[in-house]
Amino acid sequence: MVKLLIIADDFTGALDTGIQFKKCGISTQVFTKTKLENSEIKTDTEVLVIDSETRPLSKEEAYLQVRKITSWALSMGVEIIFKKTDSALRGNIGAELKAVSDAAGEASVFFLPGYPDIHRITKNGTHYIDGELLENSVFGKDPFEPVKRSYIPDIIHDQSDISAVNILVGEELPETGKNIAEIIVCDTVSTEDIDKRLDEMAEKKCLKLMAGCAGLADRLVEKLEFNRKEKMRFRKTDSMYVACGSMNKITENQLDYAEKNGGFARVHLSMEQKLMPEYYTTAQGKSFMNEIVELCRMKKKVIVDTFDLDDSKEQFMREHEIRPKSVRFRISDSHGCIVNEIVRHNVDVTILMTGGDTLMGYMKQIGCTQIEPLCEIEQGVVVSSIECGGRFVQVISKSGGFGTEDIMCRIAEKVINKES
Structure with a gap:
C-alpha cells in the first residue's frame, strides 16, 4: 500500500528523491505520467513518485496539475504528501505549494528547502548556494528558470497569495491544522x-504535508516505518555515453574537465543537430547517428553536448521560427533520437543524461512512462533501468547543477568494465 506520494516538477528531481527510498530497499515506483491506473501500482509499493513536468509550465498550469495529483492521492488514502522542490528553488515553488495546501483543505505545508550536504542552506528565510545568495549564484542566471530572489517567502508570494512564515532554527513550530493555509518555511x-524538525513534526503528528528537496527525503527515510528488501545494484558496461542537454555552467565545467583530464571523446551538436529533431529523419542525420554509434564502439567514454559555441543561435531561431520556450524540448528530442539509435544497435553502454528534459526526451522516443531506480552512484546521481523492446537500458540521471568538477570521471571509473 502506498504510504508516501512524492510529486516532483522534473524527471531528475523525481529520481534523485525516489532513490533515497529505493536504495534503502523500500519498494518505490517512479512514473512520468500523472494519470495512473490502479493496476499500474504494485501491491507492495510504499513510495510512489510522480513527475508532474510542471517546471516549465506557467504558474497557473502548474497549480492545476499539482492540485489534481494531490487530490487523487488523498482520495486513494495516501497519508503523506511530499512536494519535491528544486534545491535551488527553480520552478513554480509558490504555486505548487499552494496547490498541495488547497487540495488538502487549506492546510499548512511544512517547507524544509535546504540541502546542507551540498552547501545549499536556508538561514533567516534566505537561501544560499555555497555561501552565496541564491540570486547571485549560477541559478540566478539559469537560461530557463533564473531565480531572482533569495528570501523564500518573497519567492512564494511572487507566485501565489498563500501566507508564508519563516521559522528559525530552534524556534518551535506553530499550531497547524485544516483551515490554516500557510507555508511554514523552516x-x-x-x-x-532537518532531523530535529522532522522529530518535532512526528511528535506533533504533522508529518502529513511537507516540501523540500532530496536532502529532506534522505532524512525522512529514517523517520517513517517501511518494509525493506534487498538493495539493487548497477552493472558495469563496456562504455559510457554522456548526453548533455543541460546548459548549466556547472555542467559545462564538468564536461571540460572530463575531456581534458578523463580521456572523453567529445562532440558538439550543431544548431541544426540540436534544435531540429526532424534532422535525424534525413539521410544526413542518419549518417551522423551512425558516426556516433561507431564512436561509442571505438571509445569507452563519449560526450555529446548542446552548449552554444558561437552567437548564431538567435539568428538560427529567427530563420526557422523557433520559439525560445521550445528550445529545451527540441534539444531533449534530438538527444532522444541519438540515444535511441545507440540502443537499437545493441551497444553495451551506460547512458548518462544531464537534465531532466534530456532523459524525458529519450523516454518519449520509446513510449516509456515508468523507470526503475536502482541505486545512487554519487550524491544526486541516480542509476536506473528502462525496459525498451525487451531490452533493459541502464541510464544515469544527473541534475545540471549537481556535482564536483571531476564527477564524470568518477562515474566512468565506477561504471565501465575495465576488462572490456
Missing part, C-alpha cells in the same frame, strides 16, 4: 536541523 543550516 531554516535548514545543517542536516541536524
Whole structure:
C-alpha cells in the first residue's frame, strides 16, 4: 500500500528523491505520467513518485496539475504528501505549494528547502548556494528558470497569495491544522536541523504535508516505518555515453574537465543537430547517428553536448521560427533520437543524461512512462533501468547543477568494465 506520494516538477528531481527510498530497499515506483491506473501500482509499493513536468509550465498550469495529483492521492488514502522542490528553488515553488495546501483543505505545508550536504542552506528565510545568495549564484542566471530572489517567502508570494512564515532554527513550530493555509518555511543550516524538525513534526503528528528537496527525503527515510528488501545494484558496461542537454555552467565545467583530464571523446551538436529533431529523419542525420554509434564502439567514454559555441543561435531561431520556450524540448528530442539509435544497435553502454528534459526526451522516443531506480552512484546521481523492446537500458540521471568538477570521471571509473 502506498504510504508516501512524492510529486516532483522534473524527471531528475523525481529520481534523485525516489532513490533515497529505493536504495534503502523500500519498494518505490517512479512514473512520468500523472494519470495512473490502479493496476499500474504494485501491491507492495510504499513510495510512489510522480513527475508532474510542471517546471516549465506557467504558474497557473502548474497549480492545476499539482492540485489534481494531490487530490487523487488523498482520495486513494495516501497519508503523506511530499512536494519535491528544486534545491535551488527553480520552478513554480509558490504555486505548487499552494496547490498541495488547497487540495488538502487549506492546510499548512511544512517547507524544509535546504540541502546542507551540498552547501545549499536556508538561514533567516534566505537561501544560499555555497555561501552565496541564491540570486547571485549560477541559478540566478539559469537560461530557463533564473531565480531572482533569495528570501523564500518573497519567492512564494511572487507566485501565489498563500501566507508564508519563516521559522528559525530552534524556534518551535506553530499550531497547524485544516483551515490554516500557510507555508511554514523552516531554516535548514545543517542536516541536524532537518532531523530535529522532522522529530518535532512526528511528535506533533504533522508529518502529513511537507516540501523540500532530496536532502529532506534522505532524512525522512529514517523517520517513517517501511518494509525493506534487498538493495539493487548497477552493472558495469563496456562504455559510457554522456548526453548533455543541460546548459548549466556547472555542467559545462564538468564536461571540460572530463575531456581534458578523463580521456572523453567529445562532440558538439550543431544548431541544426540540436534544435531540429526532424534532422535525424534525413539521410544526413542518419549518417551522423551512425558516426556516433561507431564512436561509442571505438571509445569507452563519449560526450555529446548542446552548449552554444558561437552567437548564431538567435539568428538560427529567427530563420526557422523557433520559439525560445521550445528550445529545451527540441534539444531533449534530438538527444532522444541519438540515444535511441545507440540502443537499437545493441551497444553495451551506460547512458548518462544531464537534465531532466534530456532523459524525458529519450523516454518519449520509446513510449516509456515508468523507470526503475536502482541505486545512487554519487550524491544526486541516480542509476536506473528502462525496459525498451525487451531490452533493459541502464541510464544515469544527473541534475545540471549537481556535482564536483571531476564527477564524470568518477562515474566512468565506477561504471565501465575495465576488462572490456
